[in-house]
Amino acid sequence: xxxxxxxKTDLRGRFRWWGLYTQRKPGYDGSWTGDENTDMLEDEHxxxxxxxxxxxxxxxxxxxxxxxxxxxxRDTADLSDRENVQYxxxxxxxxxxxxxxxxxxxLHTTQACGDCPRVILGSPLAGESLDEVLDPTPAIDEIxxxxxxxxxxxxxxxxxxxxxxxxxxxVHEINDVAFIGVVHPEHGPGLDVWVPDVWEGVVSIFxxxxxxxxxxxxxxxxxxxxxxxEKFREVLETEYxxxxxxxxxxxxxxxxxxxxxxxxxxxxxxxxxxxxxIAGRVSGTIxxxxxxxxxKAGSDRVxxxxxxxxxxxxxxxDKIGELTEGLDALGLPSRPSHWxxxxxACTGIEFCKLSFTETRKRAxxxxxxxxxxLDDLNAQIDTPxxxxxxxxxxxxxxxxxxxxxxxxxxxxxxxxxxxEGFQVHLGGSLGLDSGFGRKLRQHKVTSTELGDYIDxxxxxxxxxxxxGERFAQWATTTKDLDALRALAERGAAELQGASAxxxxxxxDENFGxxxxxxxxASNMQDAVLVDLAAQVRPGVDVLFLDTGxxxxxxxxxxxxxxxxxxxxxxxxxxxxxxxxxxxxxxxDLFASDPAECCRxxxxxxxxxxLAGYSAWVTGLRRVDAPTRANAPLIxxxxxxxxxxxxxxxxxxxxxxxxxxxxxxxxxxxxxxEGYPSIGCAPCTAKPTETLTxxxxxxxxxxxxxxxxxxxxxxxxxxxxxxxxxxxTALKAFWPAPLPFALLHVDTGHNLPEVLAFRDExxxxxxxxxxxxxxxxxxxxxxxxxxxxxxxxxxxxIPLLEAITDNKFDAVLGGGRRxxxxxxxxxxxxxxxxxxxxxxxxxxxxxxxxxxxxxHAPGEHVRVFPISNxxxxxxxxxxxxxNVQLASL
Numbered sequence: 111x112x113x114x115x116x117x118k119t120d121l122r123g124r125f126r127w128w129g130l131y132t133q134r135k136p137g138y139d140g141s142w143t144g145d146e147n148t149d150m151l152e153d154e155h156x157x158x159x160x161x162x163x164x165x166x167x168x169x170x171x172x173x174x175x176x177x178x179x180x181x182x183x184r185d186t187a188d189l190s191d192r193e194n195v196q197y198x199x200x201x202x203x204x205x206x207x208x209x210x211x212x213x214x215x216x217l218h219t220t221q222a223c224g225d226c227p228r229v230i231l232g233s234p235l236a237g238e239s240l241d242e243v244l245d246p247t248p249a250i251d252e253i254x255x256x257x258x259x260x261x262x263x264x265x266x267x268x269x270x271x272x273x274x275x276x277x278x279x280x281v282h283e284i285n286d287v288a289f290i291g292v293v294h295p296e297h298g299p300g301l302d303v304w305v306p307d308v309w310e311g312v313v314s315i316f317x318x319x320x321x322x323x324x325x326x327x328x329x330x331x332x333x334x335x336x337x338x339x340e341k342f343r344e345v346l347e348t349e350y351x352x353x354x355x356x357x358x359x360x361x362x363x364x365x366x367x368x369x370x371x372x373x374x375x376x377x378x379x380x381x382x383x384x385x386x387x388i389a390g391r392v393s394g395t396i397x398x399x400x401x402x403x404x405x406k407a408g409s410d411r412v413x414x415x416x417x418x419x420x421x422x423x424x425x426x427x428d429k430i431g432e433l434t435e436g437l438d439a440l441g442l443p444s445r446p447s448h449w450x451x452x453x454x455a456c457t458g459i460e461f462c463k464l465s466f467t468e469t470r471k472r473a474x475x476x477x478x479x480x481x482x483x484l485d486d487l488n489a490q491i492d493t494p495x496x497x498x499x500x501x502x503x504x505x506x507x508x509x510x511x512x513x514x515x516x517x518x519x520x521x522x523x524x525x526x527x528x529x530e531g532f533q534v535h536l537g538g539s540l541g542l543d544s545g546f547g548r549k550l551r552q553h554k555v556t557s558t559e560l561g562d563y564i565d566x567x568x569x570x571x572x573x574x575x576x577x578g579e580r581f582a583q584w585a586t587t588t589k590d591l592d593a594l595r596a597l598a599e600r601g602a603a604e605l606q607g608a609s610a611x612x613x614x615x616x617x618d619e620n621f622g623x624x625x626x627x628x629x630x631a632s633n634m635q636d637a638v639l640v641d642l643a644a645q646v647r648p649g650v651d652v653l654f655l656d657t658g659x660x661x662x663x664x665x666x667x668x669x670x671x672x673x674x675x676x677x678x679x680x681x682x683x684x685x686x687x688x689x690x691x692x693x694x695x696x697x698d699l700f701a702s703d704p705a706e707c708c709r710x711x712x713x714x715x716x717x718x719x720l721a722g723y724s725a726w727v728t729g730l731r732r733v734d735a736p737t738r739a740n741a742p743l744i745x746x747x748x749x750x751x752x753x754x755x756x757x758x759x760x761x762x763x764x765x766x767x768x769x770x771x772x773x774x775x776x777x778x779x780x781x782x783e784g785y786p787s788i789g790c791a792p793c794t795a796k797p798t799e800t801l802t803x804x805x806x807x808x809x810x811x812x813x814x815x816x817x818x819x820x821x822x823x824x825x826x827x828x829x830x831x832x833x834x835x836x837x838t839a840l841k842a843f844w845p846a847p848l849p850f851a852l853l854h855v856d857t858g859h860n861l862p863e864v865l866a867f868r869d870e871x872x873x874x875x876x877x878x879x880x881x882x883x884x885x886x887x888x889x890x891x892x893x894x895x896x897x898x899x900x901x902x903x904x905x906x907i908p909l910l911e912a913i914t915d916n917k918f919d920a921v922l923g924g925g926r927r928x929x930x931x932x933x934x935x936x937x938x939x940x941x942x943x944x945x946x947x948x949x950x951x952x953x954x955x956x957x958x959x960x961x962x963x964x965h966a967p968g969e970h971v972r973v974f975p976i977s978n979x980x981x982x983x984x985x986x987x988x989x990x991x992n993v994q995l996a997s998l
Contacts, residue, residue: 179394
């Protein structure tokens with residue numbers, strides 16, 4: 111029925127699980143990119159991704175891909191860095207025939223996109239490489255057979271990427287899970303595990319425990335970061351595998367990427383011929399011609415690679431010359447230039463709605479330009495210099511791990527105009543120098559300056575490198591220290607007496623527009639500096655030294671700060687865990703030699719982590735100690751080789767508290783328990799711990815509600831927060847009965863244990879219960895069931911009508927400020943209009959412990975008595991008070 115008949119929720123949801131994304135409508139430059147313009151940018155044609163696990167194809171399959179391109183995709187075809195082929199200009203009316211043709215040759219598009227297990231990367235020479243430890247093909251085939259297309263694994267928090275190989279040729283470092291062959295000293299060659307079972311276990315952990323609330327934090331890496339490797343492995347072994355895994359030897363990184371370009375001998379005595387299109391750009395015509403050439407050479411096996419390359423297997427010696435000559439004529443050389451071989455690019459603004467810049471299309475001109483410009487140097491470059499060009503921050507082309515990576519964004523051209531450009535990453539790498547590229551001051555170029563910039567950087571590399579030095583090594587050690595010293599001196603002279611905001615703006619203006627050029631250090635005693643920095647530069651890096659000895663409250667504050675503020679926490683840990691350090695130097699080094707403990711667990715990791723930055727902002731204050739009384743606002747830090755900005759150096763304790771009070775800034779809960787300063791637990795004095803102040807505040811608020819409002823009600827879900835709220839409310843009026851009712855919105859999907867707990871609580875305390883049933887609204891047509899069956903979003907109307915029908919003028923809820931960013935700024939008495947909406951501009955000031963419950967007819971006030979509690983406070987209070995919870 112055509113494009114117009116497609117439901118929007120399907121178009122931007124379920125279509126992706128079948129490999130389909132709408133492409134970008136022509137005529138809109140990068141200034142239009144953004145969620146607010148999605149409808150405008152959405153073309154009626156699709157990008158279609160064809161899944162080819164392990165990059166494996168027969169010649170007939172390749173010929174089919176070529177034919178489909180010429181018939182249905184306007185002859186477009188791009189090889190991605192996930193061993194897929196991508197089409198453009200696909201019409202939805204043609205999909206049934208496309209699927210039928212693909213099925214005939216064993217290909218499909220199932221879960222080629224979407225929040226599910228994507229295509230599995232496998233070695234292009236699987237089973238035939240002379241260097242592989244083992245053939246991963248059986249494991250890949252078994253995973254695809256067992257799990258791909260199964261609903262149990264089709265709705266993950268985010269996409270899930272896998273790589274399996276007998277050698278390090280599948281960029282395994284940047285996948286969610288990877289299995290790479292090793293030789294165990296006792297068990298011999300292998301992957302240490304039966305891969306499909308372990309793969310299923312890892313995916314299941316991601317499905318069951320992965321984060322779904324914030325899409326930006328929903329990848330598996332964030333769960334691993336929070337849990338740590340040891341806990342992740344423990345859960346995998348105990349809950350999912352029911353057995354222990356065998357430890358294997360560590361991989362020895364290769365000195366350069368293994369891309370299989372060129373001619374190489376295979377185990378079967380034949381040859382593989384790997385060729386390099388520019389940034390994966392081919393066409394249906396070219397793919398069909400390659401299929402003909404491969405068949406003529408006697409081959410029936412073709413492979414795609416994670417480097418946007420194409421390989422023909424099983425070529426006899428006497429057919430190599432004829433085959434390579436035919437491939438050269440198609441623009442697919444097996445002996446490509448340095449820049450053709452080592453450049454990758456994503457789809458770019460030509461077809462992608464998320465892109466700010468042109469990438470793959472631009473690469474077609476950039477490679478010949480570099481070949482010509484750097485012709486005099488190419489012979490001197492004896493190590494790969496990789497260039498990855500990405501059109502947006504999503505890194506489909508892996509810009510962070512290239513020697514020279516470009517991330518698309520709109521930039522200032524120097525005349526006040528916003529034009530297409532790139533943030534530059536230098537020195538990223540996989541393998542021997544594995545790590546993200548560093549972003550330095552002024553490393554930002556317009557699209558038209560790409561050739562000039564690459565030319566300049568490569569010439570500097572060739573002239574400055576030492577013998578055998580790789581680009582990543584050179585880039586991470588090169589820093590213009592004299593320029594940084596001069597900048598620090600100039601800043602110190604110009605900003606004497608400057609405010610914290612002025613110092614942070616100066617930092618941002620002088621160290622580039624990218625948030626990762628400088629870093630803000632925080633010990634998570636409070637979020638004052640973090641809040642200030644995030645206002646100046648959303649997404650700024652915040653460095654936290656995780657020594658392994660921190661209080662649980664400090665780790666909790668770190669996690670809460672990262673979820674509430676628009677920042678990126680850089681968690682820096684020492685090389686050894688506490689247990690490993692105890693084994694190496696003796697238990698409790700902090701007791702026998704605290705200075706050495708600080709050096710190992712603070713100074714050394716800090717030095718390493720700061721190496722990629724040009725400036726750091728600290729929370730050092732002059733009142734902290736006599737030795738800091740004359741601390742400068744800006745200086746050059748000779749110890750770490752970067753500019754140091756002490757943005758709040760002049761602030762007193764009163765200044766800090768005033769800012770916290772005015773901005774509702776997150777504070778480590780230990781501060782409220784009397785800790786004057788907070789560091790590692792063994793070396794921090796412990797005051798008496800108490801939750802009494804929080805409980806007293808909550809009881810005061812609840813009594814204020816009872817005194818100010820005519821018909822308050824307590825919103826009760828049966829969860830821990832509302833249960834704690836009810837507990838404090840009962841204490842507030844004991845031994846008198848609770849003077850207001852409970853209100854529960856029953857979605858019809860509530861678990862029976864929760865409902866039983868609710869009813870038991872009501873009966874025990876002789877409470878009045880008002881229930882708003884979503885099922886009633888669905889039954890009489892006032893609400894419609896969502897396609898996904900989720901009912902949480904349907905609670906709003908029943909809740910508001912229950913408030914109106916019962917004339918409730920205050921609704922007490924268990925919301926807390928540390929739960930999400932929007933709650934951090936909400937008042938304890940939060941005025942809502944007749945539609946239940948919260949307008950932050952109409953909220954009243956809450957000075958000291960005074961709360962204003964004034965409201966007009968039709969309005970009501972939401973009240974959050976435990977707003978200042980943290981997750982940890984709630985659990986500790988439950989333990990202290992022995993609060994009964996639902997059995998779940």
